[in-house]
Amino acid sequence: MKKSELKDYIKEQIIDVLSEASSEDVENQKAYNDELEKTNDLMSKMKMEEDEEAPDGDKETQKKASKQDKIIKDFQRIEKQMKTHLELFKTSESPKNKELAKNMLKKLTPEFQAAKKAYDKIRNVKV
Numbered sequence: 598m599k600k601s602e603l604k605d606y607i608k609e610q611i612i613d614v615l616s617e618a619s620s621e622d623v624e625n626q627k628a629y630n631d632e633l634e635k636t637n638d639l640m641s642k643m644k645m646e647e648d649e650e651a652p653d654g655d656k657e658t659q660k661k662a663s664k665q666d667k668i669i670k671d672f673q674r675i676e677k678q679m680k681t682h683l684e685l686f687k688t689s690e691s692p693k694n695k696e697l698a699k700n701m702l703k704k705l706t707p708e709f710q711a712a713k714k715a716y717d718k719i720r721n722v723k724v
Contacts, residue, residue, distance in 0.1 A: 622691045632681045636674075643670055665719045668678070672716040675709045 598606075677703065686698035 622689075622694065623691050625685065625691070625694055629698075632685075633656055636678060636681075643674070668712070668715045672712040675705060675712050679705055679709055691714065692705050 626667045682701045682705065686695055686702065689698060703724045
């Protein structure tokens with residue numbers, strides 16, 4: 598096989614492999630990207646809310662409540678992310694997308710466990 602024929606063959610193979618992505622895979626990836634964008638938006642909104650000052654009152658109670666609010670919001674945020682990645686894992690037909698979702702779940706699991714432990718701890722404590 599000549600060098601030029603080999604180059605053409607490789608180009609054809611690359612094009613075939615790249616064109617194998619189904620429209621469902623593309624839609625799943627778009628949905629995944631949309632969810633990531635929503636997560637980033639929510640995180641930036643949470644950051645803005647944290648920056649706002651609380652009204653005057655018992656500062657210790659406010660400090661305790663704001664700390665608890667942060668724990669609850671963090672737990673809920675991570676829980677939503679876990680659910681999103683789990684749903685993507687279940688619905689993805691592409692092994693690549695499944696692997697990506699699985700890796701994100703593995704990455705979030707320790708963070709989720711720590712947030713759940715903190716959340717469970719404050720659930721049992723009265724303010």
